[in-house]
Amino acid sequence: MRVSICLLLAGCLYAQPTPEAQVRHLMADFLTAFNNLDWQTFRQCWVASPVVFFPSVVQPTGKRTEDAAAFEDVWHRQFELIRNNAAGRGVTKAPFQDIQPKDLRIDFPSPSIAVVTFHLGPTNNVLGRRMFVLAKTEAGWKITHLHASNLSLSPPN
Numbered sequence: 001m002r003v004s005i006c007l008l009l010a011g012c013l014y015a016q017p018t019p020e021a022q023v024r025h026l027m028a029d030f031l032t033a034f035n036n037l038d039w040q041t042f043r044q045c046w047v048a049s050p051v052v053f054f055p056s057v058v059q060p061t062g063k064r065t066e067d068a069a070a071f072e073d074v075w076h077r078q079f080e081l082i083r084n085n086a087a088g089r090g091v092t093k094a095p096f097q098d099i100q101p102k103d104l105r106i107d108f109p110s111p112s113i114a115v116v117t118f119h120l121g122p123t124n125n126v127l128g129r130r131m132f133v134l135a136k137t138e139a140g141w142k143i144t145h146l147h148a149s150n151l152s153l154s155p156p157n
Helices: 002-015 019-036 039-044 068-088
Strands: 046-053 102-110 113-123 126-137 140-152
Touching (some): 019 039, 019 102, 019 113, 019 126, 019 140, 039 046, 046 068
Parallel strands (some): 046 140
Antiparallel strands (some): 102 113, 113 126, 126 140
């Protein structure tokens, strides 16, 4: 009996997803929700008041969003812009875009913090660079910070 209980407990411990697997799962949920413009699932990937630096036209000042209201306002505008661009290409249902991270890397500076980096493209001679900071919360891993930047691959004139 004692041996079977130990084996059962060992099996349960082995079946637990690793922190890296949990982070990969969150990032997959985030990307699927973002590609599909699924606001509810997308928002659940984030902490209540995340910090975000956007490289896009929805936040042209380059300033960061650092409270829930600003975060939601900017992302709602970004979703609308993506949906309108997709409609211009004849896409009227999900997925509205196809974000494919390249060279994804996950680092753990501490057991409860993960840093995820990857790049996008290049598209139109622009390389998108993304860095996410995730924190392990009582509700699981959540995105706390996103820094998005775009790098022109064209030499300056």
